[in-house]
Amino acid sequence: MDSFTEHTSFYIDGGLQQPLGSETYTVIGASTEEPIGRVPVAGGKDIDAAATAARRALDSPGAPWPTASPAERADAMERFADAIQARADQFGRLVSRENGMPIAMSPRANAHSTAAILRYYAGLARTFEWEERRPSFTGTTTLVRREPVGVVGAIVPWNYPQTLAIMKVAPALAAGCAIVLKPALETSLDAYLLAEAAAEAGLPPGVLNIVPGALEAGESLVAHPGVDKIGFTGSTPAGRSIAEVCGRLLRPVTLELGGKSAAIVLDDADLDATIKGLPGISFFNNGQTCYGSTRLLAPASRYAEILDAVSAMASGLRVGDPLDPATAVGPVVSAAQRERIEGYIASGHSEGARLTAGGGRPAGLDRGWYVEPTVFADVRPDMTIFREEIFGPVLVVTPYSSDDEAVALANDSEYGLGGTVWTTDEERGTAIARRVRTGSIGVNGYRLDFNSPFGGRRASGLGRELGPEGLNAYLELQSVYLPA
Template sequence: MTRFFGSLSVKHPDRFFIGGQWVEPSSSRRFELISPVTEDVVGHVAAADERDVERAVDAARKAFDEGPWRRMSPAERAGHLERLVHVLHQRADELAHAWTGQIGVVYPFSQAGTGLGIEMFGFQARNASLHIWEEERPTMYPGSVGMVVREPVGVVAAIAPWNAPLFAMAIKVAPALLAGCTVVMKPSPESPLEAYILAECCEAVDFPPGVVNLVVADRDVSYFLVRQPGVDKVSFTGSTIAGKQIAGACAERIARCTLELGGKSAAILLEDIDMGEAAAILAPTLTQLTGQVCSNLTRFLVPRSREQDFVDAMVARLEEIRLGDPYDAQTAMGPVAMRRQLERVEGYIRKGLDEGASIATGGRRPASLNRGFFFEPTLFTRVDNRSTIAREEIFGPVACVTTYDGIEDAVRLANQTDFGLAGSVMTHDVDAAYRIAREVRAGTVSQNGLKPDFNIAFGGFRQSGIGREGGLEAIQPYLETKTLVLDARPATRR
């Protein structure tokens, strides 16, 4: 048993969970876990090589092909998920400490987000009966019975990012398991502890061996995982660049994939919204999880005549945000997750200035914090919508203000992007919000703020991804549709 942050302990951080057992890795290589607050090494976990990946895929393949899981009824699988929810709630504090310790998220946000992650399993369990698992259809053959049945796609590689480890993994694993798939979990090397706890909880509720497996791997070994012939589907959350590579690997062997990728989401501010009210909504959105959220609203499209009012209001809000220890109750924003992310943000700051934008506030590391990967909330103004900082995902607490002339111009600017993950219309006119939302090319468009709803569906247009996660739609990517044409109705069914 190894202790990490707060009350968090993991039984076997030096092993992988494969085939229902905690097994020794094939090499002695380890990943360092580095605190973004202190920059200290706080622990290690095992690093998988290709042999470990092969073992995990083989275990998942055997469990799917030969085991009982896919042959259970959906209600039976839902029962396992319900028991898993109970055990996860018992370890909710540990899961929250893992998120804060590894990524630097302020602790109240970690607590709330952990509950949402656990709820993804509960949502799928509660709604198992709402899915149409099989149905009769008219057939072109007289006297025959036509049926459509939906069966699990097979072995799933669930690859989660570092920014929201439990939630991103849960939103893949929960529907995959309910569908009857078996899973190889591959968390990020920077934030693997939630997946370790999830594996321990699956072990505690007696999932059949091989139904849930865990390896931790770097990018090269992860790419080896997605190319394994024993993997039927890849579910990936991460950068668009990595998503393109994964999509290509899946295309080579016609494997299924769901991709939840980057974003550069726009908030369109209409004339009727009070700019102080808009700033009160948008400033916390920009800084939640230190801006490391794919759907974050990072482009603020403002009527030209209202630009200065909005900038003044946002600067006032952003300069009130206190940075520091994520466990301090007064802290509103912690550090970015790692040194390379800090350097990425700093690089975009330089690029923005080089391309002619101005900084209204922020743009540097806080002078009062000489340790940790902290960076001030930053607001760029005079941003050309075609510039680098307006086109590329920065993944930090940085946003751009661009002015527009008329609603058609605002919609054009909002859609002038390679992405299409989220958006917002800031107005009290619900009819205007609806009309404009229908014109914005994005997977989720909300009125007055960022409101992704995983009880409905989440995903993106264009280079923001393929498929949807969350809601009743979440299970569809984990099912295959089969047509049966029988001479009569079967007496028994699954």
């Protein structure tokens, strides 16, 4: 399983197709800095082939997907979920090798959750009101129909490659769309496992096409004339560029972008429970989590106590081999990502923040792109590390003097994706949560709910994924005005 894996084809039109270019990409293991695989890199012509196959799957006379009932689509999705579930160990281990995700969470994040999302949307497809008759104010009736948006271009990053892909693929399949999925090159090997599962599930040719690529492939997909909608998860700068193209083309787009979320620790918080919960929302997946609470706001009355506990927690997290079940923090995805994180750590030093944990590379781990879990104290709102998304295991701590100031600090950001409130008074915590301008927020934890909308405000994105709202994003509405 851990040998070098080479792929020479793309998954297009229900089978393997040779690339139309010669460029390849070598996938490097995050913990070993050694090559673990090689894949072809999609160019514009490959994207065109995939988009053409997707269009054919929807428009060709006699194509099975457009005529399938919602129940038949749901059956196919459940077979797809079963095929993914059967490969859970393979998905988990492969993604851990690719991007450094600790193996203790990787099978759940890359197989169990993806299968659950598919099953959720399969169930929704069976019960969704695809058509309804509404009485008209003229005394007649209007038939309101919900139909698939068409061909979907889905572009996903490397941090949660399977979950983020299925958050687009599952509602698109439930709606009756066809998809061109462009995975990130850093985690392209696991995309071929997804193709295997799709083929085993018997998805009709062209309904799901998988073409790993870089900037050229992404730009070609976003602007392709045969694509009807874009679903994107990634950085805010990339999201802005995609939004500009989609705006010019009047093409619907869902964007789930960056974050710089706040953890508000109220003065009545149970410190032991807070410290127990923080690793899962501040250092989860080595800090490579878009909704992570990476700004901790602590009451001035308990600032020293909370800071000491948070710093001790970070220093005590086990850093090491992502394939070791005891590892809490593995390496980040690449040398470039580590350099970026280290640049932010240097910025924290130069702007006067006080380092209380980590800040360097862990001793004894000479290979792999490791960064120590890091905590900065006395971080002011004007500091770079308070304002910009670091996307690594770095937590910044800022004091506040009142609930109003805590809310103001939480909202003092161009982002608005996640967040948490920590308190022993659920009613008070909920009241604070309501005041934070963010797409999602948890009280005494953060548990992503497949049945509820997920997404961001402002620089954190447009639109929502998950829940019935995630299905609506892949539908078009048609009103049929019936005669009296």
